[in-house]
Amino acid sequence: MTVKLQVKELTKIFGKRIPKAKELLQQGKTKAAILKETGATIGVDRANFEVESGEIFVIMGLSGSGKSTLVRMINRLIEPTDGSVLIDGDDLMKIDKKALREVRRKKMSMVFQNFGLFPNRTILDNTAYGLEIQGVDKVTRNQKATDALNLVGLDGYGNQYPTQLSGGMQQRVGLARALANDPEILLMDEAFSALDPLNRSDMQDQLLDLQATMHKTIIFISHDLNEALKLGDHIMIMKDGEIVQTGTPEDILTRPADEYVEKFIENVDRSKVYTAGNVMIRPTTINIDKDGPRLALKRMRENEVSTVYVVNNQRELVGIIDARDVLELVRQDSRDLQSVINTAVPTTTEETPINEILDDISQTGIPFAVLNEQKQLRGIIIRGAVLGALAGNEVNHLA
């Protein structure tokens, strides 16, 4: 993966006496102290991060955390006080207004929280706005705008006005307007926050679908951790203008950097994030190709379980056997384990999200077997472990 966007020491200070505030900040003074001494507010405090080409990078934080300021510094809607933004290695802070306009026209498009549609323009003219100001001729720009509208599922709405559309549709126009420019980077500022939950979920799915073919570099601002976890390849959590943690969704969930992040992930719907692989536990197994009933009984006794999973030499799942059946075999002095194997074991894969199998887990008595692509048994899912994971407790991971 190549780095598309690099942000170094990016700082925004609002208010007066900015040089003094900057100096104090570098001395390590707290925000409260700087505010008291200079009256200046620290919007963003020396942010450093990298965004890879083609990924969705989610910047998360509550209101006032500086995330919107940060994203506006990336296209210089807000002029940074200090620091640099490198796109493909070129410093955006060093270019003049004209060059900046070119970057905004060709490389970056922005999608806004309240859609930012021009009420006096039709949907088509809104979508073609970016091309219009570049001086693209009417036929070409209308064609491209129509294509972009089709892409987001708004064919035939071109002649309507923004107020005639629902919120979800308006934001599709916002997205289409951004895509019509064919930018390399999409800046999405709380793009779905103004939508109702159903619409929001739809839009998230649509964005992921589009992204699967477009591979744009997307900076997505959100205050909703579920959204961040669903969309983000990487997530950066901000608090009071500072970056608290950057990592993959799993990093954030499993290794929260501090109490703030912990509190954040407390309310997350883990069933969407956790996969079968996250909650499976080590099963008690016997190898049908070499082990007999007595060993099976011994294993069960050692692990205090009443069932045992049966695999072959390749660790492929064969089935499950029950303690009573094995006991019967031992009594009859038979070694024929094959005859008592129950092969009707529900199975799933490591990547399956928990919420997809949650119903089945709660209904079937037999734990789910988790298989990898080679049909090898990787672990099993018992109800207790699932509930524990959803409640936020540490799962006894395999590995």
Added chain:
Amino acid sequence: MLNLMTIPKVPLADWMDHFVDWLTQFTGFFNGLTNFIGGIINGFQWVFDLLPIWLFIVIVVGVTYLANRDTKKWGLIIFEILGLLLIWNLDFWRDMTQTLTLVLTSSLISLVIGVPLGIWMAKSDIAQAIFKPILDFMQTMPAFVYLIPAVAFFGIGMVPGVFASVIFAMPPTVRMTNLGIRQVPTELIEASDSYGSTEWQKLIKVQLPLAKSTLMAGINQSMMLALSMVVIASMIGAMGLGTRVYFAVGRNDAGGGFAAGLAIVILAIIIDRLTQALNRERTK
């Protein structure tokens, strides 16, 4: 206690006199301006004199009908026809067109100066800080006061009338242009900027279209203020319905004054409703 009457008066009046005297030496400039404004006035008057009265009424009614297509304001149309016929009947037609010329010329000049000034104020906080008190001053200073320098600069006639009217009537256009542009939601400005618009593109494609209805309300106000100046302007020789009122005052002719005043009211209502309707039409 200090008695402020005992110390010498601040020579405010002298200063202003000197300033006006100083300005009058630029006769070349003021003559040029007089010719220019006079040209506009003559242009309007020429058109109004050329139009047969019935055609004028048809045009006014036609524009009203077209501007109110969806609401169908028959009451207004009937009022316009009856009102204009009454003015004709009272033999005020020429006076009415002169007054209309005065109002239109003042409004046009207010628009041409006021809108760019309003845009400048919207774009620059410093410009706003400077012009706001000046606009307050222009609007609250009794309008009679403008007549004196107007005569000094432009002599007697329509042109000084227009000058005084412009000073009195321009502030709403400036203010409302400024307000309209500043009221455009930040997100739309950001949207425009984020797609790489130049300042000019942003102004033409986003700010002015979205400020239009506020701006039009300002122009409407300017026209009404210009109309309110016609009697005052008549004191320095601006012809029209105002002159009739002014003369009636001099002759203690209550009936004549009322008739001319009524004609002004009719004209005011027509101008007001027409500009409002055009505003609605545009912003849809």
